[in-house]
Amino acid sequence: MMKKGLFVALLTALSVLVSAEEVRPPLAVEPTGIIETLPERYPADWFLVHDAAFFHMSDGKVYVLDTDKDSIGDQVQGMFPLSLMGSFIEAPSRGEILAIETFHTRGTRGDRIDVLTIWDTVNLSAIAEVILPAGKRFMGMPERVALQLLKGDRWLAIFNLSPSTSVTLVDLDTRAVLGEIPTPGCSFIYSNGDLGLSALCADGRMLTVLLNEDGSEKSRILSDVFFDSDDSPIFERPARVGDIAYFPAFDGRVQPVALTGSAALPMASWSLFGKGEESWAPSGIGIDGEDDLGRIYFLMNSEANGVEGMHNAGGSEIWVFDPEARRRVLRIPLEAWGLSLAVSRGEEPKVLVTNPTDMSVELYDGLSGSFIKKLTGFGQETPLLLRGAQ
Amino acid sequence: MMSFIDRLLEQRARSVAQRAPRRGMLKALGGVLVGASALPLLPVARAAGPEGAARPQETGSDTDCDYWRYCAIDGFLCSCCGGSANTCPPGTEMSPVTWIGTCHNPADGRNYVISYNDCCGKPGCGACLCQRDEGDRPPYRPDKTNDINWCLGTSSASYHCSAAVVVGVAFEE
Numbered sequence: 236m237m238k239k240g241l242f243v244a245l246l247t248a249l250s251v252l253v254s255a256e257e258v259r260p261p262l263a264v265e266p267t268g269i270i271e272t273l274p275e276r277y278p279a280d281w282f283l284v285h286d287a288a289f290f291h292m293s294d295g296k297v298y299v300l301d302t303d304k305d306s307i308g309d310q311v312q313g314m315f316p317l318s319l320m321g322s323f324i325e326a327p328s329r330g331e332i333l334a335i336e337t338f339h340t341r342g343t344r345g346d347r348i349d350v351l352t353i354w355d356t357v358n359l360s361a362i363a364e365v366i367l368p369a370g371k372r373f374m375g376m377p378e379r380v381a382l383q384l385l386k387g388d389r390w391l392a393i394f395n396l397s398p399s400t401s402v403t404l405v406d407l408d409t410r411a412v413l414g415e416i417p418t419p420g421c422s423f424i425y426s427n428g429d430l431g432l433s434a435l436c437a438d439g440r441m442l443t444v445l446l447n448e449d450g451s452e453k454s455r456i457l458s459d460v461f462f463d464s465d466d467s468p469i470f471e472r473p474a475r476v477g478d479i480a481y482f483p484a485f486d487g488r489v490q491p492v493a494l495t496g497s498a499a500l501p502m503a504s505w506s507l508f509g510k511g512e513e514s515w516a517p518s519g520i521g522i523d524g525e526d527d528l529g530r531i532y533f534l535m536n537s538e539a540n541g542v543e544g545m546h547n548a549g550g551s552e553i554w555v556f557d558p559e560a561r562r563r564v565l566r567i568p569l570e571a572w573g574l575s576l577a578v579s580r581g582e583e584p585k586v587l588v589t590n591p592t593d594m595s596v597e598l599y600d601g602l603s604g605s606f607i608k609k610l611t612g613f614g615q616e617t618p619l620l621l622r623g624a625q
Numbered sequence: 626m627m628s629f630i631d632r633l634l635e636q637r638a639r640s641v642a643q644r645a646p647r648r649g650m651l652k653a654l655g656g657v658l659v660g661a662s663a664l665p666l667l668p669v670a671r672a673a674g675p676e677g678a679a680r681p682q683e684t685g686s687d688t689d690c691d692y693w694r695y696c697a698i699d700g701f702l703c704s705c706c707g708g709s710a711n712t713c714p715p716g717t718e719m720s721p722v723t724w725i726g727t728c729h730n731p732a733d734g735r736n737y738v739i740s741y742n743d744c745c746g747k748p749g750c751g752a753c754l755c756q757r758d759e760g761d762r763p764p765y766r767p768d769k770t771n772d773i774n775w776c777l778g779t780s781s782a783s784y785h786c787s788a789a790v791v792v793g794v795a796f797e798e
Binding site for chain 1 (some may be wrong): 696697699722746747748749751756757758759760761762763764765766767770772773774777780781782783784
């Protein structure tokens with residue numbers, strides 16, 4: 236009798252639930268065609284991750300990641316393509332990202348097209364393009380110094396290596412090529428004042444070209460020799476604080492060069508390592524960075540100093556320096572291994588590092604050095620260069 | 626994907642063991658971009674004969690990243706892509722401008738200048754990725770850098786794989 240009563244009660248309860256389900260209103264019909272947008276200026280915790288797609292280079296891309304979030308759905312903000320080992324630079328004052336790409340009309344064959352693609356930061360849409368002289372632009376492992384903004388972000392300077400070297404100047408307001416500046420024997424672009432650029436030369440000097448208001452060449456001058464590209468090479472990738480570029484060297488020194496709108500001026504070099512650390516040297520791809528506190532960061536390898544062929548291997552620690560005091564202020568031991576790094580802007584810098592053992596990216600606190608989180612599974616394959624949002 | 630990771634890590638251990646003498650590299654040669662059309666005869670090939678048959682001119686496998694010619698290479702080995710250590714796979718185009726390295730041939734004890742000619746016009750081969758950077762310098766030394774796409778002067782900029790061609794015996798300094 237009791238069992239029968241319980242059965243009836245359960246049946247009644249179930250029927251009530253079913254009734255409630257039946258009367259619950261359905262989901263509202265949703266509009267289609269809604270496309271997300273992004274803030275005009277990306278927050279400080281955002282990074283741009285350049286996946287060069289080393290195994291299928293025409294499919295390169297740049298992910299926009301919010302590293303403050305904890306799930307993939309919240310971390311990935313968007314993406315834009317970057318074909319054939321392209322280069323890019325943010326121009327936040329213009330609300331644009333400037334990307335240099337190469338295409339062939341039949342994929343890997345056909346006519347070659349080199350193009351500056353201009354993306355707007357809010358919609359991540361290609362809003363304009365400038366066709367570049369074909370077959371000139373630098374195409375290689377991603378570099379921060381392949382592109383520079385000049386003249387208050389109105390001009391874009393594009394490094395060419397064909398293998399003759401030069402710089403193509405583009406007026407971003409008129410979307411037109413202004414001209415080409417030859418830099419024979421000298422490579423990359425280091426902004427030098429608002430109307431000047433410098434380049435590193437194979438003979439151990441630095442070329443500086445100053446420009447007129449119309450983009451024509453005003454003057455050029457070479458520095459004294461300050462390194463030997465065979466026996467004591469410097470990396471082409473400096474950390475930059477204000478007007479001083481800090482070039483790490485293969486032998487564990489750092490070579491500062493003042494770029495103040497006139498001839499590049501090499502300053503006295505100093506050692507990154509202390510007593511008992513003589514085997515350490517910078518190593519990796521994106522091996523350095525800087526923060527808004529004026530500190531500089533280097534990816535360091537404990538076996539690289541004096542060992543030929545170790546300069547691209549990456550490292551196990553990041554060392555942070557106060558360059559004015561020439562003093563190391565922090566060591567950041569990495570969870571596994573590092574290949575490239577980038578530092579976020581602001582008073583509380585974070586460091587994002589490519590971990591080549593699983594091709595994830597890892598976030599560290601730039602003040603304490605502590606590990607924060609690993610970000611992975613966002614579609615990345617070979618995230619070779621990282622950049623903090625500007 | 627994994628081979629890329631493996632090679633990056635493998636390089637750390639290998640570089641100490643495989644430091645070949647660099648003294649044979651002619652600085653003057655560094656300023657010259659070696660053209661594929663100007664390749665001299667393989668010096669060791671001229672020694673073909675009874676003596677050559679008795680002593681191997683080269684040892685090792687050209688599909689192995691540790692093969693002696695690959696001391697300054699960075700890319701997919703053409704030997705694994707339908708080509709060989711010194712030829713491109715079918716249907717590709719060999720870049721006429723290259724970077725060069727100096728590698729020690731343990732079979733005859735000589736140092737050789739190696740021209741690393743990229744093969745171009747198809748997507749990345751994807752096999753046998755090999756990164757060894759002995760003598761590699763940043764791209765401001767284009768003649769000695771493996772960090773750029775050397776599909777220059779070719780009809781397509783699409784990188785497929787890298788060959789390693791002997792172009793001469795390195796002179797002792």
